[in-house]
Amino acid sequence: MLTRSLAGGPDAGDFRVVDEALPEPADGECRVRHLYLSLDPYQRSAMAGRHRLGRGPLVAGDMPAAETLGQVLRSRHRGYREGDYVRHFGGWQEYALSTGERTERVDPALAPLSAWLGVLGMPGLTAWASAVELAAVQAGQTVLVSAALGPVGSLVGQLAIQRGATAVGIAGSDEKCAIVTGEFGFRACVNYRQEGFLERLRAALPDGADVYHDNVGGQLLADAFSVLKVNGTVILCGLMERYNDPAKSKSLDLALPIMKRAVMKGLVVSDFEHRRPVFEAAGAHFARLMRGENVGKALVVLGPEAAT
């Protein structure tokens, strides 16, 4: 739980582990033991009350929201049996009750359990919505991706490569960039924290980018516009630059998209929930091809059973 309301970036002292009695499932509920807990940038804005998934600003004593992967221990819900693996919004805790709302059974034979919170979870669906549904990346195109080591960015690039495009990444250290090119197959990756970033970005994209997947906003988006081709596409998918500090966000100079005749599209992953079956149908194949459930995605391992 939170020990106080948050201001600025959270630190360890803002959180405390609390022991509570195990809740008994009522009729129509089941109790889930969490094995994996997903950490995602939206959780910061949810804590501040700036996100749809939150319940207004959290105060001391509240439990942060999170998507979790767990196993049903006791069930009084006829849709779930003991032993089933499910994914739901269980929050930052080891056990939770589910009424079945936003709860899906997952098949551990199809993909590793952790993948259901990564490649086959919200980050995978987000990346798929960006590269396949909104940008409709084509063979021969060049796709620039911010936060390229992250769970969404790494998958956007890999989906683009799978579709015959070339991926170029942006990340925050040379070590991250080495993984992005070495493990994920991006053609290049540029460290935005190193001097001369814009020149190196231009050198990595001599012909410009057809698509830019933006997770960051701010100055990085302005820089990306300078390498975007005329008539290029920008997917607006996140504003990392301001999750911790809303004042820090630099907004977009509109002359940039006008000059580039850009098409910009805002992406909210929940719009694509109804496409999850289509997305997950290609899932096993997708999960086999994609790398980085562990590198890209921040998961908290909660139980020994999780080591599957």
Place this chain on the structure above:
Amino acid sequence: MLTRSLAGGPDAGDFRVVDEALPEPADGECRVRHLYLSLDPYQRSAMAGRHRLGRGPLVAGDMPAAETLGQVLRSRHRGYREGDYVRHFGGWQEYALSTGERTERVDPALAPLSAWLGVLGMPGLTAWASAVELAAVQAGQTVLVSAALGPVGSLVGQLAIQRGATAVGIAGSDEKCAIVTGEFGFRACVNYRQEGFLERLRAALPDGADVYHDNVGGQLLADAFSVLKVNGTVILCGLMERYNDPAKSKSLDLALPIMKRAVMKGLVVSDFEHRRPVFEAAGAHFARLMRGENVGKALVVLGPEAAT
């Protein structure tokens, strides 16, 4: 000509009329007497060197650029005969030479001469590119238009209405709004200078807008996002708010397009030059249906022959 370099909004003292000898056309040139001269917002940024049509910042003694409609008085160009009416970039002067570059003959039987700088000119092409090509306005949609009395905005709304959509305008006075609804057929028009603008805008769009045509940027764009439907389209077509003062521009908070899953498209009219034949083929019909060559478009009448 300019009497000095411009800083801030230009005023009358910045300009002076200069008499010069009539230039003689060389081989391959013709001399055009201008009848109409078009005044457009881009000319301000061109004077400051911030526009493609300009030649860098203008200094004292320079002549501002402008599109003009005139009659060929003497021709040594085999494409044009004396008496032909032509549209070209002749600048702020009564006579100019043309080599035929960016010069088109116009048919005064098809539409009034002044219409070739308005409904059938750059403003018309811009409005058509916005409503037809980029936004692809459909019957039953609602289209919100800023600067709705202006040459582009008034035509965007009328094209939308022609396609079976409903147009709602934004303008800077009640008098302007009365023309926008009374003459141009917009369903409503909201005066942004009057108190309670946002509430009145919301009242005028109880179901929201499918499309917003933006000529302004800044706070008006942010306000428009608050009435844009989810998955709505925004055409970014101009930044009037900063033609006179680049520092004044408020840029766009990216949370707005993300929240609305908006599709934003930058429009530069010169991209649609190759579509002019398609656009003008529907021209006579278009010109007859559209109102506001005189209300919407700022033209300088230069000759008595212009009164056709």
